[in-house]
Amino acid sequence: MLDLPTVAFYIIAILLVGTALAVVLSRNIVHAALFLAVFFGAAAGVYVLLNAEFIAIVQVLIYAGAVTILVLFAIMLTQNAMSRNANPFAGQWWLAAIICAALAIGIIYAVGSSKMALLSANASANMTTAGAAGGSIVRLGQLLYSPFDYSYVLPFEIASIVLLVAIVGAIVIGRED
Amino acid sequence: MVTLNSFVVLGAVIFCIGLFGALSRRNAVGILMSIEIMLNAVNITLVAFASALVHDAKLGGRLTGQVFAIFIITVAAAEAAVALAMIIAIYRRRNTIDVGEIHLMRW
Incomplete structure (x- = not known):
């Protein structure tokens, strides 16, 4: 086998x-x-x-x-x-x-x-x-974005806020005084 | 034959290796790398379960595990950026990143 x-x-x-x-x-x-x-x-x-x-x-x-x-x-x-x-x-x-x-x-x-x-x-x-x-990307996209079907569109939008906060936080923390 | 068990055991072994690194390292960057290994192990497990359960009609044939893996990758990237900025800030102030010497809050 x-x-x-x-x-x-x-x-x-x-x-x-x-x-x-x-x-x-x-x-x-x-x-x-x-x-x-x-x-x-x-x-x-x-x-x-x-x-x-x-x-x-x-x-x-x-x-x-x-x-x-x-x-x-x-x-x-x-x-x-x-x-x-x-x-x-x-x-x-x-x-x-x-x-x-x-x-x-x-x-x-x-x-x-x-x-x-x-x-x-x-x-x-x-x-x-x-x-x-080849079929998994289409199904994954539908599960992530679709506003009509069962999807994770709200957590996806919150993830963008998390990334924004991380960018700003990294700049603020790592900045020279 | 590769079954779900193979991938879950692989994820468990890698997770424990990463946990050992996170517990035994003294360099803060080394601890961060070990945590990235642990997050990758969790991702492997989640994607393995997604592929195993996608043909299960009871669960609707959804790829929920892969969605969770994407969120973990997002949060891990944010965590790496913030943690490395913190490490650099600590290094500027105290001139060391040895976690044994950063004990301001030790009781």
Whole structure:
């Protein structure tokens, strides 16, 4: 059962977990930021596998483009970034590791024993090939904008206000006195 | 065969890696990057559920999970901009972004 979506999924999954670990464990903060860019690109690959083309493009534009540049600028402006140990660990990192491992085990156990596991086994056995190609953007747009049908048009408008407030807030907070 | 479980477990693992980074880092920019990883993990889970449930007639075949992912991306972008502005402002005033040394409100 080694079809193309399965192989692609495992390659992307290994890439995602590896780059996430590299971001978290890297001593040099610039390296961490560059691994973060690879992580965002690989996440876009997951969205393509899930027939969510629009989310994949937005991921590349906003995360891999804008957020990575923003993080790199913040590193450049805040410290002598090229120093060796710019990204130290807190003293109790082992406690954080224990908590996170316990949380991961709990979530994976819950996923394995839930009713949704049955759903994935029966209804949509192979979800990467189940969706109709090309149709999801139209349905997504109707669900976001449509003023007549059931849609999320009011939260969408509020999101624009959130972005405006964030722009103004970033300028006000980051301004030189 | 890739099922819903594969994507949910992947999201959970990435979320826990990001949580570890957010808890164990001392550099404020490093903590912010870990939080971005956690938000991406949540997005992966939401989009996976959207693709799995879109053929479920009981839920109307809607792509609600993808809409939620778009809102999360919007809020995450706003959060990143404001947080990095705050980090730069703190650096100008105190000359450090080590969260262990920013303890003005510690009891």
